Amino acid sequence: MNRYRTWGTGVSLGLAVLLTATACSGGSQGTSVKPDSGKSGDGSANLKIMWWGPDTRHKATLAALDIYTKQKPNIKFTPEYLAWDGYWSKLTTLAASKSMTDVLQMDGAYIQDYASRGTLEDLSDIDLKGIVDPKIIDNSKINGKLYGIPLGHNGxxxxxxxxxxxxxxxxxxxxxxxxxxxxxxxxxxxxxxxxxxxxxxxxxxxxxxxxxxxxxxxxxxxxxxxxxxxxxxxxxxxxxxxxxxxxxxxxxxxxxxxxxxxxxxxxxxxxxxxxxxxxxxxxxxxxxxxxxxxxxxxxxxxxxxxxxxxxAQSTLFLSVSSTSKYKKEAKEFIRWFITDKEAGKALGTSRGIPINNEIYKELEPNLQPTDIISRKLLDTVIEKALPFYxxxxxxxxxxxxxxxxxxxxxxxxxxxxxxxxxxxxxxxxxxxxxxxxx
Structure with missing residues (x-):
């Protein structure tokens, strides 16, 4: 389903459709990130994670997951990545059967719906002080609770x-x-x-x-x-x-x-x-x-x-399923995802301008013109911007x-x-x- 519109053309544009123009719908083929059978509570876990995006995002995310497993060998992943339509079709089925992945990418147009159905965990206890602008956190809350950690700036x-x-x-x-x-x-x-x-x-x-x-x-x-x-x-x-x-x-x-x-x-x-x-x-x-x-x-x-x-606000998030057996491990991973510098380099701008300005500063010297113009647009619109409706x-x-x-x-x-x-x-x-x- 299309969510955003190309303002000024009269033609519907799904932003995620744009981002998934070259997407493939696959699993964890070709990555060293492999599933394991860790049990919650003993420090080990097999986190199932799901996202949509183009091939560049898939490769960048798999690289980040590999880094995390090397840093924390007790945490393994079962990744799944799809194109936009396939993602939401599958997620609807998973939500109905109460079997959503532990960690999942969430979109600003749909997060309120999934939160209202009780499928997402409240992430308000994740410490984001000094990492994400408090105004962004406030804008991302639903009825005072945080159901997704913002990943990138948008506008x-x-x-x-x-x-x-x-x-x-x-x-x-x-x-x-x-x-x-x-x-x-x-x-x-x-x-x-x-x-x-x-x-x-x-x-x-x-x-x-x-x-x-x-x-x-x-x-x-x-x-x-x-x-x-x-x-x-x-x-x-x-x-x-x-x-x-x-x-x-x-x-x-x-x-x-x-x-x-x-x-x-x-x-x-x-x-x-x-x-x-x-x-x-x-x-x-x-x-x-x-x-x-x-x-x-x-x-x-x-x-x-x-x-x-x-x-102007974040519209892309990582969320945790309310039925996950690994909520603690999932929350730790998400915080790492937006704070670790090695992960930041691997992820680059695959989800837009990183929400963590420290990560962006690390990337800035090597950004391409196509990345720089994204930041320029954000700086252009931020002064007069209203919330996303x-x-x-x-x-x-x-x-x-x-x-x-x-x-x-x-x-x-x-x-x-x-x-x-x-x-x-x-x-x-x-x-x-x-x-x-x-």
């Missing part, structure tokens, strides 16, 4: 094609630009860019792209506390009418062109293909755009408002309906008023259902 901003914009004489996005700046940029770009090139994409079909507008304006997220439906009608119409006008006058690509974009494909990507000048990127994904357009990328925040804009459990059908309704508007099959009625009615129904659920 949302925008990349723009600096080279092509300068060639066309379009004023570049200013630091911490506002929504007013953004719309002015779009209009100037329409007037100056060659035919077939567009200053911005059309993100109006995806709910959380609109949410950036609403939160920046100080009206809060669309889903409050996981249950309350909070779609601001006035702002929604304001936003949607602006993009309707942009579609009419050619400021954004036509709907059929937008639908045909293929994220991160050299020829099919909205920005890499040279079609759209701006694109939403995350700290964890911006390196891909740098690879596709080396030296051409500029960075800026998501357009801001009185409350800020975009988000994913769709809570129970809202998936509404999310899908939102996109279907807005695409019907795109292609003239439905009026904006009718789409709003459907979106609002369904949102209130979900709120009622979740509020009344036991």
């Amino acid at each position: 949302q901003g925008m990349a723009y094609n600096k080279t092509d914009l300068e060639a066309a004489g379009v004023k570049l996005p200013p630091k911490n630009w506002t929504w007013e700046d953004y719309f002015a940029f779009a209009k100037e770009g329409r007037a100056k860019l060659p035919k077939g090139k567009y200053p911005i994409g059309d993100p109006s079909n995806v709910w959380d792209n609109y949410q950036y507008y609403q939160t920046a304006k100080g009206k809060g997220p669309i889903m409050i506390d996981g249950k309350k439906f909070n779609l601001n009608k006035e702002l929604w119409y304001e936003y949607q009418n602006m993009f309707a006008q942009f579609r009419k006058d050619g400021t954004v690509p036509p709907p059929d062109v937008t639908k045909a974009f293929v994220d991160n494909d050299p020829k099919g990507d909205s920005m890499a293909s040279g079609t759209v000048m701006t694109k939403g990127v995350t700290v964890a994904s911006v390196s891909v755009m740098e690879q596709l357009l080396p030296g051409k990328i500029g960075l800026v925040t998501i357009p801001t408002g009185p409350s800020g804009g975009g988000w 994913p769709a809570p459990t129970g809202w998936s059908e509404w999310v899908q309906a939102y996109q279907a309704e807005m695409e019907a508007v795109w292609f003239g099959k439905k009026s904006l008023d009718d789409a709003y009625k459907t979106i609002e009615t369904m949102g209130k129904e979900v709120e009622t259902k979740l509020t009344n659920a036991k």
Whole structure:
């Protein structure tokens, strides 16, 4: 399931799908990290561990596990690594049978769901003082408890094609630009860019792209506390009418062109293909755009408002199963995972910018341009960033309906008023259902 969106393209982008583009779904083949049958309580343990990611992450993690076993021979691992879809499909089955792995990688969009079902152990007793910023820890807590140890920094901003914009004489996005700046940029770009090139994409079909507008304006997220439906009608119409006008006058690509974009494909990507000048990127994904357009990328925040804009916080965690026989050993391992310098070198930036700044400093002298740009994006967005507001459990059908309704508007099959009625009615129904659920 896709969780994040490429802001400014109107095309859904699962960040983890991006990160797993080259992923393989395998087990522990080719690694010296082997299972053992240690018993909890005698100092030995066989920790089952599971994660998703690309091949580079798999190899880096296996190397780190090997280091840990060499440092602590009584601890062995049974690793399993999969692509994004396979990971969550298997984890759902494991959770239902109460047989989740001892240690598991967890995502910011789903951790609240798994925690609420009692499948994750509270990790608040792990000492992270001087290791992880207390603000990050606080932002990661769920009902006052810590169910995942953050692994890397993340955040949302925008990349723009600096080279092509300068060639066309379009004023570049200013630091911490506002929504007013953004719309002015779009209009100037329409007037100056060659035919077939567009200053911005059309993100109006995806709910959380609109949410950036609403939160920046100080009206809060669309889903409050996981249950309350909070779609601001006035702002929604304001936003949607602006993009309707942009579609009419050619400021954004036509709907059929937008639908045909293929994220991160050299020829099919909205920005890499040279079609759209701006694109939403995350700290964890911006390196891909740098690879596709080396030296051409500029960075800026998501357009801001009185409350800020975009988000910045950790979205990738290591968690412990509540049914694990090796909770103590698992917690010790996770703390080691983000503090040991040898492990830090092995892991590198395979999970983004390390959450532990001391580890990052060790890596910094040898970082590649694709790694450096990730840090640059984080530094760019952090000042105005808001919290990360994913769709809570129970809202998936509404999310899908939102996109279907807005695409019907795109292609003239439905009026904006009718789409709003459907979106609002369904949102209130979900709120009622979740509020009344036991």
